[in-house]
Amino acid sequence: MTENTEHTPEKPEDLASEAEAAATENAAQASEQPSEDALAAAQAEIAELKDKLLRAVAETENLRRRAEKERQDASNYAVTAFARDLLAVGDNLRRALESLPEGAEENESFKALVEGVEMTERELLNNFEKHGIRxxxxxxxxxxxxxxxxxxxxxxxxxxxxxxxxxxxxxxxxxxxxxxxxxxxxxxxxxxxxxxxxxxxx
The missing domain is CATH 2.30.22.10 (Head domain of nucleotide exchange factor GrpE)
Structure with missing residues (x-):
């Protein structure tokens, strides 16, 4: 008995499935390979966004540094007016010591007073130094x-x-x-x- 080798024609539904699969594959390949213009546009947009991001980061850092400096200055120099007023106290203590008659330190009547004024002046100058006043x-x-x-x-x-x-x-x-x-x-x-x-x- 002879074996029938005649090719069996494919069914219409099989042909339709193959065509649909081929179309899907072609569409996928097309989507994976964008045109050169689209790629260039995307790269340009990325570069622009990166530049904007870097500028924003730099501006934020500058603002942070400026705010920190202003905070530090406010902390360091808030007492400026008060410190100037205290300088007059130091000046008067020094004038009081310089106006004493010669030999006053040896006089029992003046000795305690002189020592008290000198101690007050030293304490004032020590506190000046402690707070950055030189x-x-x-x-x-x-x-x-x-x-x-x-x-x-x-x-x-x-x-x-x-x-x-x-x-x-x-x-x-x-x-x-x-x-x-x-x-x-x-x-x-x-x-x-x-x-x-x-x-x-x-």
Missing amino acids: KVDPMGEKFDHNLHQAMFEVPNSGEEDGTIIQVMQVGYTLKERLLRPAMVGVAKGGSGEKQEHVDTTA
């Missing part, structure tokens, strides 16, 4: 307009031009800021070098 006593230093206020100039003093030769009132700084300039007298033309003009009108 004395500026520039005797013998070069004049610095950031720290000193020249009240007068002394010609032919024998000192180098611009050297502070007299301190009439010490100055003070609070942290990194000038609280009060030192009031000074400055040598002028003492060394024979080129004279440096010091503004005494401030």
Whole structure:
């Protein structure tokens, strides 16, 4: 008996299924391979969004630093007005000690008073130091307009031009800021070098 090798035609529903599968596969391949224009547009959008993100992060960091500096300044310099008022107390204590007659420390009537005033002055200066208030006593230093206020100039003093030769009132700084300039007298033309003009009108 001869075996029938004739090809059996596929059923219509099989052909339809194969066509649908092929169409689905082609669509998937097409979706996985976007056009060059779409890819370029997507990359440009990504770059733009990244730039905006970096700018936003940088701006946020700048705001944070600014706020931190303002907070720190408020903490450091909130007592500026109060500290200036206390400087007058220190000045008066020093004047009281300097106005005592010579030998007053040896006089029993004055001894306790002198010791009390000296202790008060030391305690005040120690508290100044504790809170970042430092004395500026520039005797013998070069004049610095950031720290000193020249009240007068002394010609032919024998000192180098611009050297502070007299301190009439010490100055003070609070942290990194000038609280009060030192009031000074400055040598002028003492060394024979080129004279440096010091503004005494401030």
